[in-house]
Amino acid sequence: MTLLLIEQLLNGLQLGVMLFLMAAGLTLVFGVMGLINLAHGSLYMVGAFAAAWVAAQTGSYLLALVASLAAAAAAGVLIETLILRRLYARDHLDQVLATFALILIFSEGTRAVFGSFPLYLTIPPPLSGPVTLPGGIEYPLFRLVLIGAGLAVALGLWLLITRTRVGIRIQAGAADREMVSALGVDISRLYTLVFALGAALAGLSGALVGTLQSVEVGMGEPVLITAFVVIVIGGIGSVQGALVGAILVGLTQTLGAFLLPLASTRLTGAPDAGQVLASMLIYILMALVLIVRPQGLMGRPA
């Protein structure tokens, strides 16, 4: 039981760091540009498809990951300059409508290019199979790699935002965009850069998760919903908040789905009640956070 619990904790952590890659871009784009981007899940899908295609062509998983970053960033720059730029001044409803349209365009465009059937993308042999952890837990190596990669990206992002000039500008842009552009910063280039960064992270996360799961049209939308829950919990616009929120959601979801059915079987003799509760748990968590801290765990009060 203890070993099983530790394994589930690792699973929750792994889910959490992958959610963080999605949520980081979403929260940056919202925090800096005030844009609600529903098409963020499409960028995740673009990354996964690019990775699957490149892996099939070259046989190299590393190149596939590079391709996922590049393709998603390129798609991000494209939609930011062509479409989203016109929406910053509009209200959120217009943004939601336009980016929802983008989801449909991306989905059907991907189907037109790659067909209706899921693509093959699998774990590269050196990273496949389980390893034995101290304590005798057998755990898939690739999931450990995901945890490591996710935490490394989180560290890199933190360094970028707090230790570099670009990062300071991003922070400043989030705090007061008029003042930043009055100080001579090319705000539209900054926006494109932030959007490309967020898109690349989503694409990378799509490729990594797609390796473990499946690469298919529509894979981005369920993740998008969870990513929105994450940024609401963490505080909109806060990258640290996204990390805390993502790991909290990852652990809550995994442990809830594992423990609640067991608990309800013990109490009522059937797992049903626990299963129902488990599927609502992250939303209950979100509601509780909103009651106690409406601006999110790390968000600044409005």
Add this chain to the structure above:
Amino acid sequence: MTTKSILTALALSVAATGAALADAHSNGAKIGMISTLSGGGAGLGVDVRDGFLLAIEQSGRDDIEVIVEDDQRKPDVAVRLADRMIQSDEVDILTGIIFSNLAMAVVPSAVQQGKFYLSPNAGPSALAGRGCHENYFNVAWQNDNVHEAAGAHANALGYENTFVMAPNYPAGIDAINGYKRTFEGEPAQEVLTKLGQTDYASEIAQIRASGADSVFFFLPGGMGIAFLKQYADSGVDIPLVGPAFSFDQTIVGAVGEAALGVPNTAQWSPDLDNEANVAFVAAFREKYGRIPSMYASQGFDTANLILSALDKAPVSEAEAFRAALREADFASTRGDFRFNTNHHPIQDYYVREVVEKDGELINQITGTALTDHADAYAAECEM
């Protein structure tokens, strides 16, 4: 305004008369196909459609019109499309729905409005028993059947306690019931997963800890791809058994080598040796450049069933047309095929295994799981 309305009414009635006259001359038909053609799960709908249209094309008939629409896997969209097809397109026959929850939303109201509905895939238990209808025919299977075949095969392999897993929705419940109906051992543990879930780390950990001697899983589409890849990578070596839905041609390429060697049950396989099937597989490959899936064979059979009935009676003579459908006088790709009293198939179920052949992954029959098998709900059906 009034004049315009009257003119419209006139035009409509002329059109209606024209259609009626045309019907009187030949056994043509207007068929509405509602299927999942976009989003996740589109591969299934695309294959049903392509198989269906292949049969219509082969018939060479130009008096059959097929209207194809995409339900996006959403029940509300499917209902809207069905209403439109019935009320303004005035179709005679509806078909095409892939997912059971959508079928439950569309079929009962369509058949009550006097339309025929032929299911090329979804076979929810609710429509096979007390909820059956004389105008509803299922040309695929009742949902439980494929899983009953898996249970029977688990007995044959000598499994005694199986870890049972399916998503929490009508077809998932049917799957678990079906497996347990034929399985003679004890389920070690039953787990209902979330529909659309793609991370199975938690369930795999439970499988590892369960001490089961086998795992039965029903996870169609992307869910199955994800589970099989993760299971193969987890190092857990408890043998798997499952229905064909996670091993079918639409996804086997994405699952890759993780699918090899797992027994899966189905009513059809590309290597099934009968004249109709050999011709179908060749024609499908020729036209679409890919190996047909089980779904494609079901679409193809559905269209051929309709064609066989139209040869005997026009849809307008509902009584005679229904009787003609019930005879199932067509060359099925599955070989023997007949309808039970509740208009669901009585047919054989096979055990298949994915093998690599000429550089492609494809299913091959390794044995028969159930012969002349009927569903468990027929007795409750009163027509």
